[in-house]
Amino acid sequence: MLKVNEHFLQLPGSYLFSEIARRVGAYRASKPEADIISLGIGDVTRPLVPSVIRALHEAVEEQAGEKTFRGYGPEQGYGFLREAIAGHYARRRQVALQPDEIFVSDGAKSDTGNIGDIFAPDAVVAVCDPVYPVYVDTSAMTGRAGTYGKDGRWSRLIYLPCSRDNGFCPQLPGPHDPVPDLIYLCFPNNPTGAAIKADALRDWVDYALRHGSVILYDAAYEAYITEDIPHSIFEIEGARSCAIEFGSFSKLAGFTGLRLAFTVMPHDLRVGGVSLNKLWNRRQTTKFNGASYLAQKAGEAVYTEPGQREIAEVIAYYQQNARQIRQGLSDLGLEASGGVNAPYIWLRTPDNTSSWDFFDTLLQQAQVVGTPGSGFGPGGEGYFRLTAFGSHARTAEAMDRIRRLFVG
16 A cells, blocks of 8 residues: 655654744735845845856857757756866865766755765764754655654754854764764854854864764855855865765855755765765766756856956845844844854844744734744754845844834
């Protein structure tokens, strides 16, 4: 008899951002005149930069010509984009990559969720707590997470606490703790906005090398780094033998609607003598038909000199919002972190208010939307995430509303 994948039935409620959308939709229905400002989901608002727009127009024109039309492309990505990404790593990060170690896709969310396909079903997964929900939910869908407990924890996951006490950067498991096979790390971090220093990242690489673990390193926000810290895990010696890195054009260049990302799978990385590069190539050629030609031509433009200058201006725009939000919260005497190397500000809710209660208060009394910390795991309870992706004017208005909420 046909059965559903019962692991899906273990998932609690709906996906975090779907629940936020539901609550906001219900509020809009009751107050259609409401002027709601969203500092919640991490979606960008600035237009695509001129270099990208020109590349898109040129690619569209190519599609109108018989000799320049493109249909199916290589599942791994066009050579021109893979070479551009490798060149960027070499110039800006002093990291040597081969183009065939880079796999272009339609989103880092897809890749970080799908990467589990190439590992054994019983692989033990470690996640930071709090954490981007996709890592946890996709582990649960494959049965790697076990069962969901009343405390909000999964029975088979290893949780790496990220708290104010450790600067929201996880500590290595102790000598008597279980050893994870797969370790999800995201820096600069979503949701806390924390960044990891080279020494701490080196400790994780050394740990993975000692224990035969693989680090799944989500570097989607590396373009927002302002301090002297690693942008790529491959800046750390030995990482090519124990790490996979995920890059994204969404926050780098505003491609949240255009959809483009990449995964770096070094040839040195092997498990049980098997090349993970070859496995991922087999997975992608079977389940994925490649990102669109238009998106990849736009992505190539990001790595030109004009493109780099233009996206740097957009990133600086969002970073100004981040500084304004963090400073505004600090002026109110609220405890907040992040917003320096990342577009996220991690706010400790006042008076021990629960994350969802604080969400409802902001929505109903200030008409501002953020993201409840508890949606990122049990370690996020009592915290709240705000994003810097709005306009200057709307961000200023949101902070003014929050100020009035607290001081009248």
